[in-house]
Amino acid sequence: MNWTFFHKLGSPKWFYDISGKWLPWLQVSSLVLILVALAWGLAFTPPDYLQGNSYRIIFIHVPASFLAQSIYMMMATAAAVTLIWRIKLADMALKVMAPVGASFCILSLVTGAIWGQPTWGTWWVWDARLTSMLILLFLYIGIIALRGAIHTTEAAAKACAILSLVGVVNIPIIKFSVDWWNTLHQGATLKLTEKPSMAPEMLWPLLLAILGFYLFFTMVMVLRLRIEIISRERKTRWVKELVS
Amino acid sequence: MLNVVQLSCERDDRLLFSNLSFQLGSGEILQIEGRNGAGKTSLLRIIAGFSSSLSGDIFWNDQPLSAVYADFRLDCFFLGHKPGLKLDLTPLENLVWRARLANTIINREVLLAALDRVQLAGYEDIPCSHLSAGQLRRVAFAGLIASPARLWILDEPFTAIDIEGVSWLERLFDEHTHQGGMVLVTSHQPLNDRQGKLRKLNVEHFGEERSVDGERGQDVQG
Amino acid sequence: MYFDSWSGFLVMEGHGLYVWSAYTMALAVIAYNLIAPFMARRRILAQLAAQVRRQERLVQRKVIVNEVTTSRGDNNENRSANPENTQLKHRPGRQEEGSESVERSAQ
Amino acid sequence: MVRGGKMSRVDQPSMRGFSACLALIRRDLTLTFRSPGQAINPMAFFLMVATLFPLGIAPDREVLSELAAGIIWIGALLAVLLSLDSLFKSDQDDGALDQLLMSPHPLPLLVLAKVFSHWLTSGFCLTLMAPLLAIMLHLPSEAFSPLMMTLLLGTPVLSLAGAIGAALTVKVQRGGVLLTLLSLPLYIPVLIFATGAVSAAMQNMPYTGHILWLSVFLILGICLAPLAIAGALRVINE
Structure with a gap:
């Protein structure tokens, strides 16, 4: 099995050139998809028989929650790659993904709270998923804070990698214990994000929105990764030519 | 080698x-x-x-x-910038835990002899916080002498x-x-x-x- | 279009406030994720440009210093053993900063 | 002939890892007894937390007995966090951490010894103090034994999980807050199951399930945490 592809993938310069070609496509497709999906969800789908129009928030809340969780999983894989194969690009990805993941985590929390108001009349509901999302936000902030606190790049890279691996081991435990805690204390309230049997005309815009958000995330990550590459490889000749 | x-x-x-x-x-x-x-x-x-x-x-x-x-x-014996001694412990106790950590069996006499060689004979039961920086370094050297590395x-x-x-x-x-x-x-x-x-x-x-x-x-x- | 009028679309049978606030929040997050990279890019490019300029200034200052020392060096040959070039050993490759490069580029 | 890295049988000294751990534990315990301030702080903090809540909420019996388990557990959790900051930092400052990393014995084992001695001086003392606070907070009598059991099983997990954060922030100047931020998510499952056990006992329902889950966390912590701590120490001290 030749590993050249894998190692080539690891070199920042190669990634910089390839991503240069992908970027315009990503930008156009993600923004178009998001606009179409949200317009469709907002204006053209009929309201939900139970929750009325407030359910339209689902087209942001669900993609944001999915994204927040899957970004953390991606960070854990990048962390494993950094620790095992010591590929610098993986650490750059880890460093770059954290703020994006945190922003989507906040978006999911806020939209969940806003959605809770018309449905239950209170802004914050200690629902199992919202609480797990809140703890996930703590994990994100922990990684961003640790990255800021350690100044030598190598030590910071490996420390954040270890922290995100410890975090990813902890996520199922947290989810399990929060769900268990939730059922213990509350009766069977309507689970906020449990999708009521989705009528097809609601399901399609949701899937489109999820795809749009994921493409948007890839685009943002490629943008940030290219900048991180320039900053980290500033001593190499190809960056010096690029900059001057 | x-x-x-x-x-x-x-x-x-x-x-x-x-x-x-x-x-x-x-x-x-x-x-x-x-x-x-x-x-x-x-x-x-x-x-x-x-x-x-x-x-x-x-x-x-x-x-x-x-x-x-x-x-x-x-x-191998590594001596960094800092002497690596706990200031609340006495030189003897410091040498004991460091030797144990480095897996060397050391009895009291060997340690006392090492401390004697670094001219710290009378100091073995005074907390290291009372010793000067130079003396602390000499306690570390005593550890060096006593270690088989x-x-x-x-x-x-x-x-x-x-x-x-x-x-x-x-x-x-x-x-x-x-x-x-x-x-x-x-x-x-x-x-x-x-x-x-x-x-x-x-x-x-x-x-x-x-x-x-x-x-x-x-x-x-x- | 499900809603019959624009105002209906805005009010959304009373839930408009929540839906629109959620969507503005989404817009804010998307805007943050778009703007932050460009700000970072500008800051880093400015940093790199400054570094390159500092490099050139360093080189120029060395060139000026060399002319002064070589002109002064001709008329007082006997006092040439200043501390820098006592250890005039061969140095593999050029040394970026530090005083050695002064005497090195003077050779 | 490249052997698997072990010296020939004859001249290989017997590796006394266990006595190295004992030496480390003895060293840390004598250090704590020599300067007891280090161990008294968490206990004083624990007592203070238990006195603040009645002042802040209400002194009467029903309210307090309802909240007692939560107050005691959150107090213990914060007290352990308070004492974790100096776990590796004191060794880092006087160079003893280099000796720890230079030891031929496996680092996870030595780190486990250090965390055990930290638990003895912090978590264990809090557990001994807990009945006093339970009385002050009018905890019903049938909830005493689950409280003690959960504290006995839970505080080592707090020390183990917190030590990961302590190892990661050993070189950070004012790393106390960051340490708390890193360790809290790891504390949440322990808090949930511990307070769940006590409240189950108060409604005289069986709480063995909670105790079993806490012991699962303890075993998981003992197996995985030292690896993460050792990895973090090696990485930070490069």
Whole structure:
């Protein structure tokens, strides 16, 4: 099995050139998809028989929650790659993904709270998923804070990698214990994000929105990764030519 | 026998030194020179096995260090900038826990004899917080004498040591190399070479020769 | 279009406030994720440009210093053993900063 | 002939890892007894937390007995966090951490010894103090035994999980807040199951399930945490 592809993938310069070609496509497709999906969800789908129009928030809340969780999983894989194969690009990805993941985590929390108001009349509901999302936000902030606190790049890279691996081991435990805690204390309230049997005309815009958000995330990550590459490889000749 | 081949280390994207090689046979002293920040301490810490982010390889008794790190550490004594002693404990207690950690069986007499050699005979049961910096260093040297390790890795051992302390330490090096030991030391003072076993290595010679060009930045180790 | 009028679309039978606030929040997050990279890019490019300029200034200052020392060096040959070039050993490759490069580029 | 890295049978000294751990534990315990301030702080903090809540909420019996388990557990959790900051930092400052990393014995084992001695001086003392606070907070009598059991099983997990954060922030100047931030997510499952056990006992329902889950966390912590701590120490001290 030749590993050249894998190692080539690891070199920042190669990634910089390839991503240069992908970027315009990503930008156009993600923004178009998001606009179409949200317009469709907002204006053209009929309201939900139970929750009325407030359910339209689902087209942001669900993609944001999915994204927040899957970004953390991606960070854990990048962390494993950094620790095992010591590929610098993986650490750059880890460093770059954290703020994006945190922003989507906040978006999911806020939209969940806003959605809770018309449905239950209170802004914050200690629902199992919202609480797990809140703890996930703590994990994100922990990684961003640790990255800021350690100044030598190598030590910071490996420390954040270890922290995100410890975090990813902890996520199922947290989810399990929060769900268990939730059922213990509350009766069977309507689970906020449990999708009521989705009528097809609601399901399609949701899937489109999820795809749009994921493409948007890839685009943002490629943008940030290219900048991180320039900053980290500033001593190499190809960056010096690029900059001057 | 320590053998370092083509060692290079990058710290914060700054190339400290590259393809640095040397051998250290038994009975030899190697003094590492270089201006501050040239990477002397980093070199010592890499050889002692603290750092793993390096390219190039280190052999101990012609086996790769990563395979025999336990045997290497049994046979190596590392003294960093700080003496590594707990200030609330007495010198004797400090020497006991350090010996236990280094897996050496040491009884009281051996430790007392070592403390006596460093002129700290009466101080064995006074908390280290009452000792001066020089005396603390001498307690660390007592640990050095009492340890069976053949390879000594000492980082700036002469700081806070007075003149006759320096000559005492040089006599200690000679005695150690005479018994087949090896000494790897960094210091700014030139060591006088009484038995012709002293070699010097200047880290700056292996410093940043050329700006890191494109290909170099591509290799996986980074 | 499900809603019959624009105002109906805005009010959304009373839930408009929540839906629109959620969507503005989404817009804010998307805007943050778009703008932050460009700000970072500008900051880093400015940093790199400054570094390159500092490099050139360093080189120019060395060139000026060399002319002064070589002109002064001709008329007082005997006082040439200043501390820098006592250890005039051969240095592999050029040394970026530090005083050695002064005497090195003077050779 | 490159052997698997072990010296020949004859001259290989017997590796006394266990006595190295004992030496480390003895060293840390004598250090704590020599300067007891280090161990008294968490206990004083624990007592203070238990006195603040009645002042802040209400002194009467029903309210307090309802909240007692939560107050005691959150107090213990914060007290352990308070004492974790100096776990590796004191060794880092006087160079003893280098000796720990230079030891031929496996680092996870030595780190486990250090965390055990930290638990003895912090978590264990809090557990001994807990009945006093339970009385002050009118905890019903049948909830005493689950409280003690959960504290006995839970505080080591707090020390283990917190030590990961302590190892990661050993070189950070004012790392106390960051340490708390890193460790809290790891504390949440322990808090949930511990307070769940006590409240189950107060409604005289069986709480063995909670105790079993806490012991699962303890075993998981003992197996995985030292690896993460050792990895973090090696990485930070490069």
